Amino acid sequence: PVTILSRCQRFDLKRIPADRLAAHFRMVADAEGVEAEAQALAVIARAAEGSVRDGLSILDQAIAHAGAGAVTA
Numbered sequence: 535p536v537t538i539l540s541r542c543q544r545f546d547l548k549r550i551p552a553d554r555l556a557a558h559f560r561m562v563a564d565a566e567g568v569e570a571e572a573q574a575l576a577v578i579a580r581a582a583e584g585s586v587r588d589g590l591s592i593l594d595q596a597i598a599h600a601g602a603g604a605v606t607a
Contacts, residue, residue: 549584552576558586559593568597569604577607 550558556572556579563570570593578596582589596605 550586551584552579552582555579555582555584555586555589559589562590562593563597563605566597568600570596571604571606573607574605 556575559575559578560570560572563575574596575593578589578592581592593605600606
């Protein structure tokens with residue numbers, strides 16, 4: 535009903551293209567001082583399916599598993 539909808543917040547979020555996600559993840563990796571292959575960031579961006587939050591979680595896991603090495607595909 536309209537009375538309930540008027541009290542709800544609604545967020546119409548759009549999926550972000552994989553190339554923009556990969557570029558964002560490149561900036562994050564550079565800011566963190568982490569080496570990451572472009573191909574690895576592209577794989578993470580595709581796995582994120584348009585979600586920045588999910589992609590950052592995947593990138594964080596990849597960095598943790600890389601140890602002192604670079605994030606590779």
